[in-house]
Amino acid sequence: DAKTTQPPSMDCAEGRAANLPCNHSTISGNEYVYWYRQIHSQGPQYIIHGLKNNETNEMASLIITEDRKSSTLILPHATLRDTAVYYCIVRPANSGYALNFGKGTSLLVTP
Amino acid sequence: KAGVTQTPRYLIKTRGQQVTLSCSPISGHRSVSWYQQTPGQGLQFLFEYFSETQRNKGNFPGRFSGRQFSNSRSEMNVSTLELGDSALYLCASSSLADTDTQYFGPGTRLTVL
Numbered sequence: 001d002a003k004t005t006q007p008p009s010m011d012c013a014e015g016r017a018a019n020l021p022c023n024h025s026t027i028s029g030n031e032y033v034y035w036y037r038q039i040h041s042q043g044p045q046y047i048i049h050g051l052k053n054n055e056t057n058e059m060a061s062l063i064i065t066e067d068r069k070s071s072t073l074i075l076p077h078a079t080l081r082d083t084a085v086y087y088c089i090v091r092p093a094n095s096g097y098a099l100n101f102g103k104g105t106s107l108l109v110t111p
Numbered sequence: 112k113a114g115v116t117q118t119p120r121y122l123i124k125t126r127g128q129q130v131t132l133s134c135s136p137i138s139g140h141r142s143v144s145w146y147q148q149t150p151g152q153g154l155q156f157l158f159e160y161f162s163e164t165q166r167n168k169g170n171f172p173g174r175f176s177g178r179q180f181s182n183s184r185s186e187m188n189v190s191t192l193e194l195g196d197s198a199l200y201l202c203a204s205s206s207l208a209d210t211d212t213q214y215f216g217p218g219t220r221l222t223v224l
Contacts, residue, residue, distance in 0.1 A: 034211060043115070043201050043215025044154070087154075093211060098144070098156035098167055 004088045006105045012082075013110055018075040020105050022088030025069040030092045033064060033071045036101070039084040044101070047073065047086075051093075078109045113138065115204050115216035123222045129190040132219045136183050136204030143185040144213060145177060148199040157200075160185055161207075189221075197223045 005023040012018040024033065034049040048055055048062045050071075055062045061074040075082050087104040116135045124130050136143050144167075145157040156169040160179035177187040183204075189196055199220050203213035 032211070038154075041199075041218075043203070043218055044213075045215065046212045049211065091211070098159065098169060099146075099154075099211075099213060100156075101154035103153055 004090055004102055006086070006088055006102070008103065009106045009108070011108050011110060012075075012078045014080060015077055018078040018082065018107060018109065020073040020075075020086050020088075020107065021070065022073070023070045024088070024090045027068050027090050028092075031090050032093050033062065034089040034091070034099075035060070035062065035073050036087045036089065036099070037084040038087070038104075039081075044087065078107075080109050080111065083107060083109045115202055115214050117200075117202050117216040117219050119219060120217065121220045121222075123224065124192050125224050126192055126194060128192050129188060130192060130221060131186055131188045132200055132202075132221070134185045134187075134202030134204075134216060136185070136202075137214055140204035140206050140214070141183050142205045142207065143179055143183065144203045144205070145185070145187050146201040146203065147171070148201060148218070149195075149197070154201070157187065192223045194223050197221060 032049050032051050035047040036044045038044040048057055048060050050062045064071040085104040085106050087101045118133045142161045144159040146154050148154045158177050159167040163179045174190045179185045199218045201215050201218045203215045205213045
């Protein structure tokens with residue numbers, strides 16, 4: 001699986017958009033970008049994934065650059081409940097069950 | 112439908128003892144994966160079971176083992192506990208059609224004294 005780099009921590013004001021970056025400069029053509037998050041003391045939660053097109057669901061939007069070497073997870077209107085560690089994972093689809101979570105970005109949403 | 116459930120939620124053991132943790136996947140999910148989470152190492156993959164067979168295994172010693180039953184429920188066992196085994200143990204289930212969307216349980220917090 002390609003290596004990812006994320007900032008260790010970020011802050012965001014409640015109601016504002018939270019933009020979480022992920023660098024994956026060694027990504028291969030068949031590798032997807034997945035995002036999970038883990039709220040304190042809970043199990044990780046799947047958010048979204050994409051290959052090369054931008055994706056949106058009820059939780060977030062995923063913007064992948066044209067060269068696919070980086071991506072941004074966007075929480076359009078962050079709430080206090082979005083405070084969590086966000087993990088960017090790059091891997092081929094259906095390549096197995098072992099997710100490599102890395103260290104992630106700790107997002108703090110403040111009132 | 113009900114999510115992934117894990118029992119017990121909290122457990123305290125002493126060094127040298129063994130422990131068994133249980134996981135019930137989402138109904139219809141036949142794959143169960145186990146992860147260990149510690150402050151120092153983060154989330155690490157332990158093993159994955161499908162149809163009562165272990166298909167993938169992470170880099171953990173043989174003291175860590177697991178099994179899966181015909182109803183897809185899974186257990187993991189840690190023998191001869193060490194202080195370093197103190198961790199949050201997470202179970203995740205997924206469907207055959209989408210292995211990358213894993214649904215995690217709340218975890219079992221194991222403390223080894």
